[in-house]
Amino acid sequence: MAVKTLKIAVISDLHCHPQKEEYSENNTLLFSDKLRSPTNEHPVENLLEIIDQDKLEVNLVLSPGDFTHRSDKQGFFSGWSYVNEISRALKASDLIATIGNHDIDSRHTFSDYSFDIPKKISQNFPIKKENLNLFWDTGFTFVEEEDFQILVINSTHYHTHYDKNSIENPAVKGKMDLGQIEMIEKYLEANNYSEKIKIALVHHHPIKHSRQDLGEHDFIENGENMLNVLGRYKFDLIIHGHKHDPWLRYFNTESGFALPILSSGSFSATNQISWISKFNYFHIIEFVKKDSTPSNGIIETWTFKNRIGWKKDKEDGFYPYTGFGYQDNIQYIVEKIKSLLNVTPMLKWNVVIESIPELQNLIPDKMEELQSKLEVENIFLNSKIGLKPKHIYYERD
Amino acid sequence: MREIDSFYNTYNARHLNPKEVAESFIFSNSFEKLIQNNHSVILGARGCGKTTLMKMLTLPALNNWKDSKADNIRFNIPFYAIYISTDIYWDVKNQTFSSELESFGNFSDKISAFSVNSNVFTSICDTFKNIIDLDLNDSDEDKEIELSKTLIKAWQLTSTIPKLEYIKDALNERVDFVNQLIQNVIFNYKNEEDIPKHDFFNLTFETSLEVIIPIFERIYDIKGKKKWALCFDELEFAPIWLQKKLFSSLRSRTQYILYKLSSSPILSLELEKPLSGTYRATSGNDVTMIKMWSSGDTDDFSKKIIDSYLFKKLQIKDAKGFFGSNEVYNKSADSYKKGSRFFKEMSQLIKKDFSFRDFLSDKRVDLNNPTPDANLKDVLFRKIKPIVYFRNYYINENKKSIDNKFKVTYRSRKTSELYFGIEVLIKICDGNPRWLIAIINSIIANSSNQQVSEKFQYDEIISASKRFQNVIANIPIGSTTSTQLTDVIDRVGKFFKNQILGITFNLDPKGTFIVDENKNDLSEEVVRLLEKGISQGAFILVDSNDDSFDFKIRGQRLKLSYLFFPLYDLPIRKYTSIKLSECLKGLDFESQNQILLF
Numbered sequence: 004m005a006v007k008t009l010k011i012a013v014i015s016d017l018h019c020h021p022q023k024e025e026y027s028e029n030n031t032l033l034f035s036d037k038l039r040s041p042t043n044e045h046p047v048e049n050l051l052e053i054i055d056q057d058k059l060e061v062n063l064v065l066s067p068g069d070f071t072h073r074s075d076k077q078g079f080f081s082g083w084s085y086v087n088e089i090s091r092a093l094k095a096s097d098l099i100a101t102i103g104n105h106d107i108d109s110r111h112t113f114s115d116y117s118f119d120i121p122k123k124i125s126q127n128f129p130i131k132k133e134n135l136n137l138f139w140d141t142g143f144t145f146v147e148e149e150d151f152q153i154l155v156i157n158s159t160h161y162h163t164h165y166d167k168n169s170i171e172n173p174a175v176k177g178k179m180d181l182g183q184i185e186m187i188e189k190y191l192e193a194n195n196y197s198e199k200i201k202i203a204l205v206h207h208h209p210i211k212h213s214r215q216d217l218g219e220h221d222f223i224e225n226g227e228n229m230l231n232v233l234g235r236y237k238f239d240l241i242i243h244g245h246k247h248d249p250w251l252r253y254f255n256t257e258s259g260f261a262l263p264i265l266s267s268g269s270f271s272a273t274n275q276i277s278w279i280s281k282f283n284y285f286h287i288i289e290f291v292k293k294d295s296t297p298s299n300g301i302i303e304t305w306t307f308k309n310r311i312g313w314k315k316d317k318e319d320g321f322y323p324y325t326g327f328g329y330q331d332n333i334q335y336i337v338e339k340i341k342s343l344l345n346v347t348p349m350l351k352w353n354v355v356i357e358s359i360p361e362l363q364n365l366i367p368d369k370m371e372e373l374q375s376k377l378e379v380e381n382i383f384l385n386s387k388i389g390l391k392p393k394h395i396y397y398e399r400d
Numbered sequence: 401m402r403e404i405d406s407f408y409n410t411y412n413a414r415h416l417n418p419k420e421v422a423e424s425f426i427f428s429n430s431f432e433k434l435i436q437n438n439h440s441v442i443l444g445a446r447g448c449g450k451t452t453l454m455k456m457l458t459l460p461a462l463n464n465w466k467d468s469k470a471d472n473i474r475f476n477i478p479f480y481a482i483y484i485s486t487d488i489y490w491d492v493k494n495q496t497f498s499s500e501l502e503s504f505g506n507f508s509d510k511i512s513a514f515s516v517n518s519n520v521f522t523s524i525c526d527t528f529k530n531i532i533d534l535d536l537n538d539s540d541e542d543k544e545i546e547l548s549k550t551l552i553k554a555w556q557l558t559s560t561i562p563k564l565e566y567i568k569d570a571l572n573e574r575v576d577f578v579n580q581l582i583q584n585v586i587f588n589y590k591n592e593e594d595i596p597k598h599d600f601f602n603l604t605f606e607t608s609l610e611v612i613i614p615i616f617e618r619i620y621d622i623k624g625k626k627k628w629a630l631c632f633d634e635l636e637f638a639p640i641w642l643q644k645k646l647f648s649s650l651r652s653r654t655q656y657i658l659y660k661l662s663s664s665p666i667l668s669l670e671l672e673k674p675l676s677g678t679y680r681a682t683s684g685n686d687v688t689m690i691k692m693w694s695s696g697d698t699d700d701f702s703k704k705i706i707d708s709y710l711f712k713k714l715q716i717k718d719a720k721g722f723f724g725s726n727e728v729y730n731k732s733a734d735s736y737k738k739g740s741r742f743f744k745e746m747s748q749l750i751k752k753d754f755s756f757r758d759f760l761s762d763k764r765v766d767l768n769n770p771t772p773d774a775n776l777k778d779v780l781f782r783k784i785k786p787i788v789y790f791r792n793y794y795i796n797e798n799k800k801s802i803d804n805k806f807k808v809t810y811r812s813r814k815t816s817e818l819y820f821g822i823e824v825l826i827k828i829c830d831g832n833p834r835w836l837i838a839i840i841n842s843i844i845a846n847s848s849n850q851q852v853s854e855k856f857q858y859d860e861i862i863s864a865s866k867r868f869q870n871v872i873a874n875i876p877i878g879s880t881t882s883t884q885l886t887d888v889i890d891r892v893g894k895f896f897k898n899q900i901l902g903i904t905f906n907l908d909p910k911g912t913f914i915v916d917e918n919k920n921d922l923s924e925e926v927v928r929l930l931e932k933g934i935s936q937g938a939f940i941l942v943d944s945n946d947d948s949f950d951f952k953i954r955g956q957r958l959k960l961s962y963l964f965f966p967l968y969d970l971p972i973r974k975y976t977s978i979k980l981s982e983c984l985k986g987l988d989f990e991s992q993n994q995i996l997l998f
Binding site: 348349378383384385394395396 | 541545559560561562563565566569
């Protein structure tokens with residue numbers, strides 16, 4: 004049996020810009036001119052400390068766009084440098100990014116051509132030159148390595164101009180052209196490596212993400228078509244940014260394959276804090292793929308709050324410990340847990356994980372479903388599953 | 401204000417965990433009394449060390465205490481202490497929700513009882529855990545599960561893993577649930593009857609303890625090993641129903657439960673009745689009363705604090721050598737002899753203070769050779785010594801003018817150079833460790849020598865006096881009061897100053913006061929201010945009866961805290977008393993209008 008593993012970090016939506024005098028005009032905690040002390044007010048400096056302390060390492064850093072805010076050039080340079088700095092600290096062998104709507108000048112404030120600024124950032128933005136291929140021309144590219152295949156999509160490819168008088172204003176939402184999707188499909192047909200770990204990286208959300216009044220119109224046009232293609236080739240994870248609202252869920256594609264989609268939430272933007280009480284997030288995702296079966300994933304998520312720093316001790320918009328890949332009936336897990344507890348009514352949670360490792364591959368909804376099923380059986384945990392409980396107990400009398 | 405708070409609060413045991421409290425703990429008579437096998441009540445002002453004593457009863461503190469007495473006390477202490485710190489939010493009616501819950505009958509009483517119970521239950525969990533880990537070293541998980549199941553049942557918790565740490569979590573979660581319920585009630589309900597009923601509102605901590613403790617003792621096989629002490633700290637902040645209940649518990653029937661209560665010196669009048677019934681709990685009978693201001697070893701305790709901090713910071717053992725000795729108060733054998741420092745002070749004062757001259761002549765002391773010649777004189781000299789020093793230091797001249805009346809003029813003195821030395825430091829805080837530690841620490845913070853200058857000492861003492869004055873000026877006294885506590889202190893201080901430094905040399909100057917019994921002589925408003933002052937340590941009860949509680953201060957003798965004395969040029973001595981009303985009226989104040997307020 005061949006096993007492939009991959010560890011990635013996800014950094015999204017930095018919205019970097021120089022600090023503005025008018026408080027309400029600031030949209031990030033990560034100003035391009037921000038001093039690095041105190042560290043618990045600086046998302047990058049604080050993260051570097053944690054990386055050093057916990058000796059965190061990954062193979063890849065993925066970043067689904069919006070490095071800057073409203074195509075601010077200084078913000079762009081700083082944002083890209085910040086991500087590179089983190090990537091080096093994590094000893095990642097590569098940094099792969101895509102473009103967000105704030106990274107292009109679709110309102111033509113600074114240029115006549117939307118892509119003028121991102122194309123001239125250079126420094127391997129958004130992908131190493133040798134992997135860039137036809138990214139700017141076709142709006143997507145594939146990065147192929149021995150263990151993984153990464154599809155990088157530019158969902159702002161059609162943000163060529165801004166037309167506020169038209170319903171079809173191209174700068175409002177992400178778009179994929181059907182021809183583009185066909186090209187992707189053809190590529191995948193020709194390069195169908197079922198044993199590789201397959202990830203798609205895109206800025207906009209390919210399906211509706213309208214919870215908490217977040218708006219209904221900005222998802223990718225033809226996004227579902229694209230997901231159906233990716234479902235056919237059993238992609239292991241779709242990662243997107245844009246919404247600043249972390250969410251991990253499955254999308255059932257036409258082929259019957261449930262595609263895990265991670266909306267990564269923002270690394271340092273601030274507007275969502277007052278709007279939807281979501282904070283800032285940084286994820287490390289570990290993929291384990293056996294032969295051609297879909298990956299099992301384990302996600303660790305840190306949450307940043309200003310003057311508190313990055314923490315992993317409570318649920319502040321996203322559980323610190325989640326995962327994906329287990330798609331069987333939750334009742335099977337309940338039965339396994341019960342039979343363990345029939346021997347010893349109280350167990351340490353890590354002992355349970357050792358026996359039932361698939362517990363780590365549940366998306367938040369499934370964790371909650373499991374926990375309520377356990378409670379019905381009089382099985383209690385000392386905290387939510389996503390907070391990594393210490394103990395589990397079966398009350399039988 | 402922030403600076404004052406931090407200076408004062410650095411040494412507040414409330415913010416320290418028991419382990420930290422133990423690191424600087426100094427044994428005292430009060431602690432000796434508190435660890436006895438009976439109910440106790442500690443009364444004392446803010447900062448006098450009540451919380452330190454109470455926290456020291458717990459196992460983590462005792463186990464972390466390094467002292468020659470520690471082993472013996474750890475081994476022989478006759479009870480396990482359950483420490484409970486009063487939360488002002490227990491007083492639901494007055495502090496947390498005043499009018500919002502008014503229309504819901506006794507719902508606010510339920511919330512108040514619930515809050516107290518929750519705190520007590522959490523403290524019980526901590527105590528059990530400490531006993532299991534520190535005293536019994538018992539890691540048998542089955543025992544903890546059995547105990548926890550009992551607690552879960554007794555406290556009506558649901559879906560809780562039977563481990564003590566998760567029971568605490570569950571208690572917290574229930575507090576959170578009730579907080580949400582309160583908000584819900586305020587916004588969505590009209591009548592008490594409509595509020596959802598929860599059985600856990602009917603729990604009481606005393607009955608709960610009577611169920612739980614025997615089970616704990618059985619599971620861990622320690623039946624009868626020790627009693628259990630419920631230690632309620634800072635009860636003056638607790639709602640009155642709880643104070644009544646706890647003070648009534650001092651005649652508790654339950655053999656194995658003791659009560660250790662701490663409060664400010666003057667108890668609420670509402671407690672007078674429960675405490676004065678036929679079965680009154682009296683001191684010496686089954687209750688030990690510990691009045692921190694009259695513990696008898698105040699000076700000794702203060703000296704130990706000074707020694708301890710001096711040694712800890714500078715490894716110096718000789719406090720007298722370091723701070724020096726103050727002539728005004730020391731008792732060297734030859735201090736009254738001819739040529740002594742005091743002899744010179746006497747001679748100087750005789751030359752300029754004719755009232756003193758008259759006084760000595762009256763006592764038949766030779767003005768040219770003012771030395772004691774008999775035992776009687778020795779007593780006299782000892783008595784007048786501080787007054788002589790102070791008058792000589794501050795008075796320029798006191799002579800009769802044309803109308804044959806004395807007229808006194810003073811030297812301009814900016815600082816009170818008379819406040820320094822070990823004798824002053826021992827007394828200046830009246831045994832209040834929080835202030836003393838603050839002063840000692842700031843004196844020695846910048847000293848590395850074997851000695852510290854007198855100037856440095858009185859600078860720090862004066863600075864502490866002013867800070868204390870600020871703290872007192874900032875205590876809330878309620879909006880209906882037009883008089884300030886600091887005004888009362890100022891008037892009293894100035895009156896006493898005049899007693900020492902006025903035109904007449906007094907052998908027995910007034911230096912303490914009696915609170916008038918008669919409301920016409922002294923208003924209730926002033927009495928209430930005095931009560932606040934007492935609880936903050938601005939005034940101290942003198943000659944308080946060790947065997948009874950104090951509910952009223954009318955008729956009581958009080959002194960100003962010595963820490964105020966440098967502000968009024970007063971020698972650190974306890975002089976005879978005068979009625980407070982006399983004090984307040986007896987001086988010609990700048991504004992006549994103000995006098996009317998008293």
